[in-house]
Amino acid sequence: MSETRPLGSGESLFYRRRRLKGTIFQWLCGMATLVGVFALGILLIDVLVDGLGRMSWSFLTSFASRFPERAGVKAALAGSAWILGLTAAISFPISVAAAIYLEEYAPRSWVTRIIQTNIANLAGVPSVVYGILGLALFVRTLGLGRSVISGALTLSLLIMPVIIMAAQEAIRAVPRTIREAAYGLGATRWQVVSHQVLPMALPGVLTGTILALSRAVGETAPLIMVGAVGFLAFTPKGLGDQFTVLPLQIYNWIQRPQDDFRELAAAGIIVLLALLLTMNAIAIILRNRAQVRR
């Protein structure tokens, strides 16, 4: 009987056309998603093909050189390690403290609102602008010169908004009942924060910090501005020493027209990406552990 059919024959064409449109749209969206994935794949293959031939132990343990066959990333690796360590040491405590203040202490006032809006805006300021601030403030005004510490301070300012916002989110995710239970037992605000909230929020805070730090490790422009150099034949020994970092060394090699240096740049990129991938893997492991516990 015709009534048992869900659709009349005239409508069924209409429905089929709507469904077909839906299928086409779904495929288009799926393909759009693959654009990013493919771009990543091609980029990695391009870099690996160009650079793998140059990868060797001596590439990691040699200084930069005019002769491509002798050149390596020793100074750049050491500089990146210095920058990474110092930036973490400076930005982590200040950012976490700021996040604790904003989530646990701050009164609902216009001051708090200004600080909060300001942090969100700072996260969107281009990194070259931070470079100019670093140049004027740390290198010139404070007289720290073109040194590791100038670079680390500049990058700390750059990533602090990112860490603060990630830490705030992690702190916000701690259930309120935990705090209330602790207060009920007579704990002070700091005791609640340091004994209950922070330990629970820590994995999330660390994840955000590591991701922000990996951004700092990949930064080039602000360090050019504070005077990191692209060619260095020694590793920094102290806070006041000159330095170079991996991205800057790579940039220096890219700029040279000879193919040999292009290959060195690709090899440098492999080292940089390996470093970043390790940091990201740690962040993801931390995040998964945090999710399991909750």
Added chain:
Amino acid sequence: MSLTAKGSRTLKEGAIGMVLFACAAVSTLVTLGVVFVLLRETVSFFSEVSIVEFLTGTRWEPAFQDKRFGVLPLLSGSVMVATGAGVIALPVGLMTAIFLSEYAAPRVRRTLKPLLEILAGVPTVVYGYFALTFITPLLRVFMPETEIFNAAAASIVVGVMIIPTVSSLSEDALRAVPDALREGAYGLGATKLEVSTRVVVPSALSGIIASFILAISRAIGETMAVTIAAGNLPNLTANPLKSIQTMTAYIVQMSLGDTPQGTIVYKTLFAVAMTLFLITLGMNILSQWVLSRFREEYQ
């Protein structure tokens, strides 16, 4: 508890609160610092160069004998790269977000999202390398008149670079749309396509537009990929196959050389940075305004 112990406890608590506040205030000092540093040199720059020449001049030749300080070539360079990047990233990013939020099975989503995060985490100097050694040679196969340094290759890599900005923020907005709206539309006989494009996307529009604005602002502030791929020629041109210079690339080029402090050339650095800062700040504020002004509140 004795009174003194209680007193010292309150004192300690107060001190901790002050220290935490000081740390939160650092961020505000940073902003003030940026504004102060930029403003000081910019004001001094405009005491020597008229602001009208800066904003309307079509030639940027600060280092020449006959100095010209028209910022338009740099500005148009930045806008051209950002436009090209937007043409790629906005539709691709939005469709990625729709796919991940509406269509993808949870397992597919869990695989694809980290890949997009990696894309977002690749340093910009790497994108520059990719543009120069892969995209540009590819463009030259199809269009032999393409210059070694060109705006098109820079636009393409910057576009790829900001796809994750669009897709992740838009996806958050799409996922925040409550299922009740979707179910209501299905109940009225809508297909999945109709639910996605006529119910979910319009409901999340404020978040999507905010992500667009933020992504474009990132493209304008992008530095290394553009410096490497687009070149250092302040050209006022609409041809993306030619070499250009963006504001950010000029800043990098200037700081690579040793420009003596106090000279007019040194001050151009700050005037250009101020222009860049105001544009990106304006766009960030605009995106926040769109979010708060046009947000649909769902329980």
